[in-house]
Amino acid sequence: MAQEYEVIVVGAGPAGLSAGIFVARQKTSCLVISKDLGGQMNLIPKLENYPGTLMSSGPLLAKTLESQFLSFGGEMIYDTVTTIEEVEEGMKVKTNRSEYLAKSIVLAPGKVPNSLGLENESALSNKGVHYCTKCDAPFYQGRVTATVGVGGYLLESGILLSRMASKVYLIYKGGALGGDKDMIASIEKKENVQLVPQSSIKNISGTNNLQSITIMDNAGKETTLQVDGLFIEMGSKINLDFVKHLVKINSKGEIEVSEAGKTSHPAIFAAGDATSIPYKQIVAAAGDGANAGLAAFNYVERLKGRPGIRADWKKTIGDTVFHY
Numbered sequence: 088m089a090q091e092y093e094v095i096v097v098g099a100g101p102a103g104l105s106a107g108i109f110v111a112r113q114k115t116s117c118l119v120i121s122k123d124l125g126g127q128m129n130l131i132p133k134l135e136n137y138p139g140t141l142m143s144s145g146p147l148l149a150k151t152l153e154s155q156f157l158s159f160g161g162e163m164i165y166d167t168v169t170t171i172e173e174v175e176e177g178m179k180v181k182t183n184r185s186e187y188l189a190k191s192i193v194l195a196p197g198k199v200p201n202s203l204g205l206e207n208e209s210a211l212s213n214k215g216v217h218y219c220t221k222c223d224a225p226f227y228q229g230r231v232t233a234t235v236g237v238g239g240y241l242l243e244s245g246i247l248l249s250r251m252a253s254k255v256y257l258i259y260k261g262g263a264l265g266g267d268k269d270m271i272a273s274i275e276k277k278e279n280v281q282l283v284p285q286s287s288i289k290n291i292s293g294t295n296n297l298q299s300i301t302i303m304d305n306a307g308k309e310t311t312l313q314v315d316g317l318f319i320e321m322g323s324k325i326n327l328d329f330v331k332h333l334v335k336i337n338s339k340g341e342i343e344v345s346e347a348g349k350t351s352h353p354a355i356f357a358a359g360d361a362t363s364i365p366y367k368q369i370v371a372a373a374g375d376g377a378n379a380g381l382a383a384f385n386y387v388e389r390l391k392g393r394p395g396i397r398a399d400w401k402k403t404i405g406d407t408v409f410h411y
């Protein structure tokens with residue numbers, strides 16, 4: 088028989104673990120099902136912008152969030168969710184190895200950045216090769232960088248790097264830059280940005296850290312550039328096949344959410360990078376996870392005829408407990 092929980096969270100990145108913390112802390116049964124612990128946080132050896140921590144790392148934050156979740160009685164299973172279905176008792180969550188029932192679901196499956204598929208690419212990841220310019224550009228103050236990518240991702244990457252790096256090679260396949268006209272005009276005015284059109288990266292090299300990249304233009308001419316950092320901005324993959332029949336997905340392939348992680352399905356809430364929020368960062372995912380967790384908890388409370396709470400703190404006066 089399927090094990091039952093009041094809330095099931097899909098994904099153990101910052102969004103899912105934060106949702107789990109806020110549900111489990113209300114003494115409500117909560118299971119987090121995830122392929123791994125930490126999600127994209129595993130790609131962040133040096134985390135500088137999570138408020139309240141100095142020089143932390145993504146994996147350390149993931150482990151801390153997991154311990155916090157478990158300390159409130161939450162449960163964790165490492166598995167892949169393959170489908171979610173509506174059933175009479177609520178929602179049925181099927182995984183590769185089992186199935187579970189829940190009254191409410193929080194979706195936090197995040198995303199995975201696309202790579203170029205070059206030899207050495209994974210070995211040099213975070214050793215000069217980066218997939219998130221807004222996260223890692225500050226490490227390249229006064230240094231030589233290159234960025235390769237598509238559309239708006241590439242433009243944004245070029246602008247961010249131009250504010251920090253001494254030099255930015257902006258590499259793209261087409262003859263002209265595509266995307267927002269104001270951003271293109273801004274890039275074209277930057278003295279430290281060199282446009283490298285009709286080109287792609289053939290290989291990258293370096294022993295401990297990235298040292299150079301070789302680019303090839305459409306005519307087959309190869310040029311080697313000495314760079315300290317390469318930013319790959321080829322977009323990301325969000326896989327929502329397991330739930331796309333239940334919630335509204337926008338044109339970017341993200342789960343459409345409104346306030347407190349509401350989706351188009353009343354029993355399903357969502358948070359983090361897989362949703363339509365504008366800023367894909369850990370603190371935003373954690374905050375939205377807290378909101379979605381509380382919203383899922385309140386949904387379950389209302390099914391029981393209880394009023395729900397507005398915040399995760401309370402005050403006792405005499406024998407009465409007031410939730411805020």
Ligand SMILES: Cc1cc2nc3c(=O)[nH]c(=O)nc-3n(C[C@H](O)[C@H](O)[C@H](O)COP(=O)(O)OP(=O)(O)OC[C@H]3O[C@@H](n4cnc5c(N)ncnc54)[C@H](O)[C@@H]3O)c2cc1C
Binds near residue numbers: 100102135217219
């Ligand atoms: C290279 C890189 C560097 C970054 N640096 C920073 C930084 O310095 N600061 C910052 O704030 N942000 C940074 N970010 C962004 C940040 O990592 C993300 O915004 C954040 O991790 C999103 O959290 P999330 O919980 O939504 O998703 P994720 O972190 O992507 O986690 C999703 C989780 O869901 C699981 N999952 C997915 N599908 C399923 C399924 N079907 N079944 C079970 N489990 C599933 C995944 O395995 C994963 O554990 C960086 C991102 C990258 C790629």
